[in-house]
Amino acid sequence: MNFSTNTLFHLEDLKQILNDLDKRFILGITTLGLSLFYLGKIWHSYGYFKRRGFNNPKSEFLFGNVRSVFKKKNLSEQFYEWTKTYGKTYGYFEGHLPVYVTSDLDFIQEIFIKQSSNFAARKKIHLNPRDNDPRVDLLIATKSRWKRMRMVMNPTFSSLKLRELDPILVSCADRLIDVLNKEGIECDVDIAQYMKRFTMDSIWNCAFGIDINIQYEKENEYFYKSEEIFRSFAHLNLFTYLADYFHEFRAIIVDFLILTQRVLSIFIDSNKLQAVFWLRYKVRELVELRKRNGPLANRKKDYIQLLLDANEQFQNEKTTDQNEIKKYLTQDEVHSGLMLFMLAGYETTSNTLTNASFVLVTHPKEQMKLYEEITSHFGSDLSLVNSESVQDLEYLDLFIKEVLRVYPIGTIVRRCTNPTQVKGISFGIDDSIAVDVLSIHYDEELWGPVDPNLFYPLRHKEKRHPIAFLAFGAGPRNCIGMKFAINELKIALAKLLINFEFLKSDKISYEKLEFEEGIVRTAVNGVTLNLKKRN
Numbered sequence: 001m002n003f004s005t006n007t008l009f010h011l012e013d014l015k016q017i018l019n020d021l022d023k024r025f026i027l028g029i030t031t032l033g034l035s036l037f038y039l040g041k042i043w044h045s046y047g048y049f050k051r052r053g054f055n056n057p058k059s060e061f062l063f064g065n066v067r068s069v070f071k072k073k074n075l076s077e078q079f080y081e082w083t084k085t086y087g088k089t090y091g092y093f094e095g096h097l098p099v100y101v102t103s104d105l106d107f108i109q110e111i112f113i114k115q116s117s118n119f120a121a122r123k124k125i126h127l128n129p130r131d132n133d134p135r136v137d138l139l140i141a142t143k144s145r146w147k148r149m150r151m152v153m154n155p156t157f158s159s160l161k162l163r164e165l166d167p168i169l170v171s172c173a174d175r176l177i178d179v180l181n182k183e184g185i186e187c188d189v190d191i192a193q194y195m196k197r198f199t200m201d202s203i204w205n206c207a208f209g210i211d212i213n214i215q216y217e218k219e220n221e222y223f224y225k226s227e228e229i230f231r232s233f234a235h236l237n238l239f240t241y242l243a244d245y246f247h248e249f250r251a252i253i254v255d256f257l258i259l260t261q262r263v264l265s266i267f268i269d270s271n272k273l274q275a276v277f278w279l280r281y282k283v284r285e286l287v288e289l290r291k292r293n294g295p296l297a298n299r300k301k302d303y304i305q306l307l308l309d310a311n312e313q314f315q316n317e318k319t320t321d322q323n324e325i326k327k328y329l330t331q332d333e334v335h336s337g338l339m340l341f342m343l344a345g346y347e348t349t350s351n352t353l354t355n356a357s358f359v360l361v362t363h364p365k366e367q368m369k370l371y372e373e374i375t376s377h378f379g380s381d382l383s384l385v386n387s388e389s390v391q392d393l394e395y396l397d398l399f400i401k402e403v404l405r406v407y408p409i410g411t412i413v414r415r416c417t418n419p420t421q422v423k424g425i426s427f428g429i430d431d432s433i434a435v436d437v438l439s440i441h442y443d444e445e446l447w448g449p450v451d452p453n454l455f456y457p458l459r460h461k462e463k464r465h466p467i468a469f470l471a472f473g474a475g476p477r478n479c480i481g482m483k484f485a486i487n488e489l490k491i492a493l494a495k496l497l498i499n500f501e502f503l504k505s506d507k508i509s510y511e512k513l514e515f516e517e518g519i520v521r522t523a524v525n526g527v528t529l530n531l532k533k534r535n
């Protein structure tokens with residue numbers, strides 16, 4: 001009896017083992033099969049451009065061209081070099097994701113303007129969320145959602161509305177002058193640090209309506225936290241690499257990160273969250289506060305108010321046309337719209353001011369021309385400088401355009417959202433295109449006869465090809481903040497030039513500005529210079 005029960009037990013055990021083995025075996029085989037299939041797909045991807053008759057630089061399995069670009073830390077300059085070898089339109093691989101690169105203006109005109117509705121998205125990068133994520137902002141929104149968001153936000157960036165932010169912008173520029181008077185006279189200063197704080201000050205004041213003393217207080221928590229967001233774009237982490245090398249899993253990686261931060265935010269102080277989540281948390285708080293308390297007393301409007309007012313106005317709008325897109329922003333989109341003011345408006349503007357300072361130091365004649373134009377308008381009365389009066393400074397306008405031509409902030413990109421043909425090339429959903437802006441901005445045919453390598457603002461007086469100047473992008477999806485940025489640049493530069501002479505420091509060489517590129521191109525070592533107070 002004992003014997004037979006034991007035998008029965010052993011037999012069942014054996015059956016179970018075989019059963020488990022079977023399951024493990026099937027699981028193992030399936031995993032191996034799927035991995036081989038995925039590796040095969042990756043391998044097949046690398047033939048993408050050859051199959052379409054385009055050149056591409058040699059790439060590494062799995063990494064594509066990403067490692068060489070990361071090593072160089074400068075995508076724009078890499079494109080510029082590749083274009084010399086591979087021509088006006090070619091391809092490269094981000095991981096195994098094929099991306100076209102072009103500096104062909106007809107091609108760009110077709111994609112960015114004529115067929116913009118077929119390319120109604122930007123190329124995904126790093127940790128971009130899913131297209132339908134509720135937190136998507138204008139920069140990464142796609143198709144009709146982008147259209148709806150842009151329709152609500154467009155009026156908030158009109159000249160009339162921006163005038164309401166004018167006093168805040170002017171007072172931030174006055175603080176910049178004050179701080180430089182105290183800290184920057186006749187000693188070496190890295191002007192980039194001051195431009196960053198000035199721009200951040202303008203954003204927190206103009207966009208969020210709070211004054212956090214960023215220009216005066218060196219150890220400012222808001223400054224460090226906001227800066228951290230930009231550092232995380234330039235110095236990537238494991239998740240970013242994974243999302244770049246295995247783009248099919250990007251959405252899952254991002255969902256995982258969002259979920260972890262959400263769970264963490266229940267248990268830990270918001271200050272300890274990753275910087276971008278910290279910013280969202282702050283913005284949400286500020287919007288809630290504003291909704292509870294209404295507009296700020298004794299103050300001109302800030303961007304929170306402009307956006308909330310525009311949203312409310314559109315929501316109350318009655319329409320009889322069934323086909324008209326209803327204009328509104330969801331709660332999440334309002335928060336994202338405000339965060340974007342910082343994400344899109346900070347480094348772009350502060351870097352342009354830093355680059356402009358480099359030009360002022362290295363081109364004393366340009367500096368003198370600007371000084372003469374500004375003082376002939378305002379004398380030394382700083383109170384006359386505002387966003388309306390600076391529009392009369394024609395040479396300053398040409399100067400800023402030339403700074404942006406010579407030092408564009410980066411590349412511009414689109415992603416196909418409807419299958420289509422452009423110049424005989426078939427584009428499928430999610431095919432991506434990047435523009436080699438440097439090759440266009442330095443093209444002799446487009447920008448001659450004066451050598452495009454020379455800094456020459458007057459070249460902008462001549463009529464050029466409508467998309468030869470791409471500093472603010474092209475087509476309906478160009479930079480929505482352009483007017484605000486130009487106002488800010490003009491006000492700051494006019495005030496700086498009335499107050500200071502920009503001189504070289506004798507400790508550094510001014511041969512060339514070296515850039516590294518995260519989301520935008522940033523001068524690696526800032527710009528060290530000497531300021532001399534003008535009488």
Ligand code: HEM
Nearest residue numbers: 139344345348349352412471472473474477478479481485
């Ligand atoms: C010198 C400063 C700036 C430069 C050079 C600049 C440049 C650009 C460029 C090149 C684009 C991409 C355009 C395209 O893809 O065609 C862009 C988009 C954008 N910029 Fe700016 N920008 C600047 C300042 C600002 C500021 C201050 C804000 C906000 C206050 C801003 C908000 C945006 C937004 C929201 C987009 C996305 C627009 C959309 O997709 O509809 N930018 N910018």
